[in-house]
Amino acid sequence: xxxxxxxxxxxxxxxxxxxxxxxxxxxxxxxxxxxxxxxxxxxxxxxxxxxxxxxxxxxxxxxxxxxxxxxxxxxxxxxxxxxxxxxxxxxxxxxxxxxxxxxxxxxxxxxxxxxxxxxxxxxxxxxxxxxxxxxxxxxxxxxxxxxxxxxxxxxxxxxxxxxxxxxxxxxxxxxxxxxxxxxxxxxxxxxxxxxxxxxxxxxxxxxxxxxxxxxxxxxxxxxxxxxx
Numbered sequence: 001x002x003x004x005x006x007x008x009x010x011x012x013x014x015x016x017x018x019x020x021x022x023x024x025x026x027x028x029x030x031x032x033x034x035x036x037x038x039x040x041x042x043x044x045x046x047x048x049x050x051x052x053x054x055x056x057x058x059x060x061x062x063x064x065x066x067x068x069x070x071x072x073x074x075x076x077x078x079x080x081x082x083x084x085x086x087x088x089x090x091x092x093x094x095x096x097x098x099x100x101x102x103x104x105x106x107x108x109x110x111x112x113x114x115x116x117x118x119x120x121x122x123x124x125x126x127x128x129x130x131x132x133x134x135x136x137x138x139x140x141x142x143x144x145x146x147x148x149x150x151x152x153x154x155x156x157x158x159x160x161x162x163x164x165x166x167x168x169x170x171x172x173x174x175x176x177x178x179x180x181x182x183x184x185x186x187x188x189x190x191x192x193x194x195x196x197x198x199x200x201x202x203x204x205x206x207x208x209x210x211x212x213x214x215x216x217x218x219x220x221x222x223x224x225x226x227x228x
Contacts, residue, residue, distance in 0.1 A: 004042050006032040011053045016098040019106055020050045051111050054103065057096050061089050061121040070124060075132030079193070080186050082125045083150055087182045090158045097158040122147055129193065138193045146193060153185050 010031035014023045025046050029039045043049040062070070062085045070078045090097050103109060125147050132138030157164075157173065165172050173181065 003032070003034060003038060006034065007039060007042055007049065008053055008056060011049045012057070012095050012099070015050055015053055016095040016102070019102050020047065020111075021106075023050075047111075054099060054111060057093065057099060059120070060093070061086055062124065067120060067124060070128070075128055075135055075137040076190060076194075078128045079125070079132065079190055082121060082128060083154075083186045083189055084182055086121060086150065087154050087185060090154060091178055094158075097155060101155065101159050125150070132193070141193050146189070150185070150189055153188065157181060 007028065010028045011023075014028050014031060017023075018027075023046065025036055025039055028046075028049070029036045032039070039049070043052065062082065066081075066085065070081050073081060103111060126143040129138060129141060129143045129146055133140045161172050171177070
């Protein structure tokens with residue numbers, strides 16, 4: 001178990017710097033302090049290790065005990081908690097942003113379909129939005145678009161940080177500002193989904209087939225109990 005964890009830690013570091021194609025099994029094994037033979041004993045290929053690294057990162061966004069607590073919260077508090085957890089993992093684990101952005105930009109997210117049932121924080125956010133709509137706390141927003149908006153608002157701060165600091169000629173993310181940014185993103189999203197006054201004009205209906213967000217539900221199971 002310790003060897004597997006060392007390989008995951010080493011892979012996370014090397015993949016974040018060089019990507020899947022640029023990373024070498026020699027570098028990963030050397031950083032983990034094991035032989036290449038041992039690497040392939042635990043993982044059949046470099047790609048399998050890469051996917052496992054991504055999976056572990058996504059699983060760690062919201063710890064299981066914390067996720068259980070969030071399920072019991074009222075919708076507004078639950079929304080604030082989930083978004084805060086997603087923001088904070090970028091602070092705690094810089095490789096999260098590096099790896100996920102590289103996966104999206106270089107590989108077009110082709111490795112992520114394997115992980116879609118291992119994104120519990122996404123499913124939980126969507127359930128909270130639906131629960132809030134049923135309770136009257138939230139408007140009936142598109143849960144998938146709202147989730148994408150949250151991810152974008154958060155990730156851009158970490159991936160474009162240096163560029164924004166040059167453009168705006170100011171520091172963007174020290175420890176004190178991190179709290180302010182997190183609160184800002186939470187409030188922007190929270191008040192964007194809160195129920196509006198009766199006299200507030202409703203947005204026009206969007207034509208076309210609605211997007212199915214059930215693929216990110218907690219279980220990933222369809223009505224028959226199988227994978228959708």
